[in-house]
Amino acid sequence: MPYSYEGKKVLITGGAGGIGAAAAEAYRQAGAQVAAFDIAFGREEERDGVYELPVDLADPASVAAAFARLWERWDSLDVLVNNAGVECVASLEETTDEAWDRVMNVNLRSVFLCCRAALPKLKAARGNIVNTASQLAFVGASSFTAYTASKAAVVNFTRSLALETAKDGVRVNCVCPGAIDTPLLRRQFEGRRGPQGTLDDLVGMHPLGRLGRPEEIAACILFLSGPAASFVTGSALLADGGYTIQ
Numbered sequence: 001m002p003y004s005y006e007g008k009k010v011l012i013t014g015g016a017g018g019i020g021a022a023a024a025e026a027y028r029q030a031g032a033q034v035a036a037f038d039i040a041f042g043r044e045e046e047r048d049g050v051y052e053l054p055v056d057l058a059d060p061a062s063v064a065a066a067f068a069r070l071w072e073r074w075d076s077l078d079v080l081v082n083n084a085g086v087e088c089v090a091s092l093e094e095t096t097d098e099a100w101d102r103v104m105n106v107n108l109r110s111v112f113l114c115c116r117a118a119l120p121k122l123k124a125a126r127g128n129i130v131n132t133a134s135q136l137a138f139v140g141a142s143s144f145t146a147y148t149a150s151k152a153a154v155v156n157f158t159r160s161l162a163l164e165t166a167k168d169g170v171r172v173n174c175v176c177p178g179a180i181d182t183p184l185l186r187r188q189f190e191g192r193r194g195p196q197g198t199l200d201d202l203v204g205m206h207p208l209g210r211l212g213r214p215e216e217i218a219a220c221i222l223f224l225s226g227p228a229a230s231f232v233t234g235s236a237l238l239a240d241g242g243y244t245i246q
């Protein structure tokens with residue numbers, strides 16, 4: 001583990017699976033105390049060194065209740081990782097109001113809600129924020145209008161908040177993964193061709209010629225939130241196997 005997070009407290013959203021679980025494990029191995037919010041957790045419990053809280057990030061009341069519980073346990077916070085996300089693969093005409101709202105609420109509004117709730121403690125600790133956006137924040141993708149719009153918004157949210165909190169010593173960055181082998185990605189290809197073709201077609205769109213691994217994105221997140229990135233704020237770190245450079 002190249003970084004030490006001894007004595008640091010880290011909150012990760014979407015920590016139950018995929019990139020979030022890999023980041024939780026990486027922070028834990030680096031010595032941090034880790035809490036995770038996820039709708040997939042059955043109950044509140046400390047498991048494998050991670051304090052798990054069941055939260056529906058699309059519901060502001062659920063988010064507020066989760067932070068109230070967290071602050072009963074922790075009086076400080078050093079790092080917030082806004083990582084939870086949902087995909088929506090549908091043509092524009094097939095995209096329902098509910099699907100649009102779900103994507104915007106989980107991928108974008110939850111970032112706002114969690115940043116607002118955490119900022120006082122992050123300012124006190126001169127801590128920082130890492131958001132998980134996507135390579136699809138920078139390029140279009142057919143049948144991904146809601147998803148790409150939500151992720152592009154996360155990138156510019158990141159820049160604006162970074163400007164706002166720079167005077168407080170709070171850095172705000174985002175990581176922009178390409179196709180990473182997680183349940184979210186696999187769901188898009190279950191028994192069918194996605195709008196980007198087959199999984200092999202998608203792999204072929206990445207010059208490095210493979211899917212990324214959740215641990216590779218976790219490594220970027222730990223870099224961005226640590227002292228090695230002390231002069232990095234407002235940045236969008238592409239970790240996309242070259243997807244966007246062609």
Ligand SMILES: NC(=O)c1ccc[n+]([C@@H]2O[C@H](COP(=O)([O-])OP(=O)(O)OC[C@H]3O[C@@H](n4cnc5c(N)ncnc54)[C@H](O)[C@@H]3O)[C@@H](O)[C@H]2O)c1
Pocket residue numbers: 013014015016017018019020037038039040055056057058083084085086087106132133134135176177178179180181182183184185
């Ligand atoms: N996998 C990829 O190819 C890829 C590429 C670019 C960006 N991303 C982004 O990375 C992030 C993590 O994705 P992943 O691939 O690990 O997906 P994943 O589905 O494996 O994990 C996402 C986690 O978010 C949680 N979640 C979803 N809705 C929630 C809600 N309403 N409240 C609380 N938790 C909720 C899920 O339960 C899950 O544990 C997402 O923001 C995603 O958009 C993923």
